[in-house]
Amino acid sequence: MRTQSAPWRAAAVLASVLLVGGVAACGNSDTGGGGTKDDGKITMGFSQVGAESGWRTANTISIKEAATAAGIELKFDDAQQKQENQIKAIRNYIQQKVDVIAFSPVVESGWDTVLKEAKDAGIPVILTDRSVDSADKSLYKTFLGSDFVKEGRLAGEWLVEQKKTASGPVNIVELQGSTGAAPANDRKKGFAEAIAANPNLKVIASQTGDFTRAGGKQVMEQFLKANPKIDVLFAHNDDMGLGALEAITAAGKVPGKDITIITIDAVKDGMQALADGKFNFIAECSPLLGPQLMDLAKKVKAGQEVPTRIETEETTFTSEQAKEALPNRKY
Numbered sequence: 001m002r003t004q005s006a007p008w009r010a011a012a013v014l015a016s017v018l019l020v021g022g023v024a025a026c027g028n029s030d031t032g033g034g035g036t037k038d039d040g041k042i043t044m045g046f047s048q049v050g051a052e053s054g055w056r057t058a059n060t061i062s063i064k065e066a067a068t069a070a071g072i073e074l075k076f077d078d079a080q081q082k083q084e085n086q087i088k089a090i091r092n093y094i095q096q097k098v099d100v101i102a103f104s105p106v107v108e109s110g111w112d113t114v115l116k117e118a119k120d121a122g123i124p125v126i127l128t129d130r131s132v133d134s135a136d137k138s139l140y141k142t143f144l145g146s147d148f149v150k151e152g153r154l155a156g157e158w159l160v161e162q163k164k165t166a167s168g169p170v171n172i173v174e175l176q177g178s179t180g181a182a183p184a185n186d187r188k189k190g191f192a193e194a195i196a197a198n199p200n201l202k203v204i205a206s207q208t209g210d211f212t213r214a215g216g217k218q219v220m221e222q223f224l225k226a227n228p229k230i231d232v233l234f235a236h237n238d239d240m241g242l243g244a245l246e247a248i249t250a251a252g253k254v255p256g257k258d259i260t261i262i263t264i265d266a267v268k269d270g271m272q273a274l275a276d277g278k279f280n281f282i283a284e285c286s287p288l289l290g291p292q293l294m295d296l297a298k299k300v301k302a303g304q305e306v307p308t309r310i311e312t313e314e315t316t317f318t319s320e321q322a323k324e325a326l327p328n329r330k331y
Helices: 006-026 054-070 083-096 112-120 148-162 182-195 213-226 238-250 268-275 290-301 319-328
Strands: 043-048 073-078 100-103 125-128 142-145 170-176 201-208 232-235 260-265 281-284 309-311
Touching: 043 054, 043 083, 054 073, 054 238, 054 268, 054 290, 073 083, 083 100, 083 112, 100 290, 112 125, 125 290, 142 290, 148 182, 148 232, 148 260, 148 281, 170 182, 170 213, 170 238, 182 201, 201 213, 213 238, 232 238, 238 260, 238 268, 268 281, 268 319
Parallel strands: 043 073, 043 100, 100 125, 125 142, 142 309, 170 201, 170 232, 232 260, 260 281
Antiparallel strands: none
């Protein structure tokens, strides 16, 4: 059997070392580059608004579980409700050369620069849950989420029907979501458009509670002190409404009876309050966007055309409907 010469063996060892080193350098990690990989796996960078509510928590769980089920590597960031944190996260994802960037914008404005950076890097962007107000629609591939104006309108239309026989003023207080956020802007708009059908319906106070339970309680306490007669509370999400329940009860009033309460989201705690008669009406906003988001990520990565606007399917609930839905509620 012929033996290899020493120079030949050395060259073979060197080639082997270089090959192994090359493979290691192309591997992906949380701190290294993503981008297109030989195994065809998709890496998604996702920036979440925060963890301000039960809805948001359910949304995060849906996204993480759906990514695992779809075989998509997820790089997740919690922006803690700060736009500067989201911009930083998106730039980190661009540097890491992920395949797709998705995020739920903290506010509507101020995204053009960083979205153009992603576009120039050839990384498609998907907006989820909330949109942006950019005039350049080419900066993102699609927006997956609810019609927030419609949600506000449904809440207002229900109230108009309930108060159609009112002969005098109906005083409404409004707990708004985070200032500048798309759901806050749009839900306010839709509600205002709907109640305009009845001139007796008047919003006498409107203030942000930042979508949090603590914020809802604090602002409702202020509303109750400043306004001796409150007939209706419209809260932009369940969590603020749940916080307001505490303030209403502490003020010696009966929620759902002395003050009609309308909210948006339909998370379990809100649905339980509705079933118990403490809330009166909820317009649903589903947080379970994960499976649709992963499907879109695969399509845009493959270069397929997708609709620029994809709306989630949602409904509304009265107390009796909440009782029926609660046993099978996923969030």
